[in-house]
Amino acid sequence: GIQVEQSPPDLILQEGANSTLRCNFSDSVNNLQWFHQNPWGQLINLFYIPSGTKQNGRLSATTVATERYSLLYISSSQTTDSGVYFCAVSSVQGANNLFFGTGTRLTVIP
Amino acid sequence: GAGVSQTPSNKVTEKGKYVELRCDPISGHTALYWYRQSLGQGPEFLIYFQGTGAADDSGLPNDRFFAVRPEGSVSTLKIQRTERGDSAVYLCASSLTPPVQGGTQYFGPGTRLLVL
Numbered sequence: 001g002i003q004v005e006q007s008p009p010d011l012i013l014q015e016g017a018n019s020t021l022r023c024n025f026s027d028s029v030n031n032l033q034w035f036h037q038n039p040w041g042q043l044i045n046l047f048y049i050p051s052g053t054k055q056n057g058r059l060s061a062t063t064v065a066t067e068r069y070s071l072l073y074i075s076s077s078q079t080t081d082s083g084v085y086f087c088a089v090s091s092v093q094g095a096n097n098l099f100f101g102t103g104t105r106l107t108v109i110p
Numbered sequence: 111g112a113g114v115s116q117t118p119s120n121k122v123t124e125k126g127k128y129v130e131l132r133c134d135p136i137s138g139h140t141a142l143y144w145y146r147q148s149l150g151q152g153p154e155f156l157i158y159f160q161g162t163g164a165a166d167d168s169g170l171p172n173d174r175f176f177a178v179r180p181e182g183s184v185s186t187l188k189i190q191r192t193e194r195g196d197s198a199v200y201l202c203a204s205s206l207t208p209p210v211q212g213g214t215q216y217f218g219p220g221t222r223l224l225v226l
Contacts, residue, residue: 041222042217088153098145098203102152
């Protein structure tokens with residue numbers, strides 16, 4: 001299946017700082033989603049972004065499909081942003097499911 | 111309901127027992143997926159339903175795992191002769207459109223299964 005790599009694996013930020021999370025993938029995609037998994041395990045949709053740029057409040061994301069990567073930007077981080085961020089993609093070739101990366105664990109300290 | 115719901119939220123069972131996990135997708139969503147998440151890992155695909163039929167069960171680890179969706183809405187994941195290695199969080203997701211058309215998958219809160 002398609003390979004998904006996320007970096008960095010762990011990130012510690014002071015409250016108020018900005019960060020960029022990266023997702024590289026190995027094939028053409030027809031679906032790319034960013035999720036935040038909160039401490040209770042719930043996967044919360046952040047963006048559906050197989051291409052282009054989107055913004056939602058302090059969060060924004062950009063996917064450059066031709067270069068097979070996506071970036072998630074978090075600005076003015078808050079302690080409630082802590083958790084694991086997953087990038088998940090489905091390949092144009094085998095599109096029945098999402099393949100998840102191993103995630104970036106973000107800890108925001110006050 | 112407003113989102114994907116799953117029951118039970120937690121299940122503890124003994125090795126060798128049979129368990130059923132239930133998923134209620136978002137109303138009107140024809141596509142339904144089951145994933146499994148082990149500690150420290152990302153979710154891994156198990157099975158995908160389009161309507162009542164299992165369109166792709168390539169992720170089921172072995173024949174102890176089976177899933178149904180008889181009326182095209184609620185789905186049940188069934189695990190026979192449970193093993194300690196089956197312990198994980200089982201996640202259900204649904205989407206309005208088939209995966210080949212892209213579209214957002216929405217996840218439920220998961221069922222935490224512990225096999226003793």
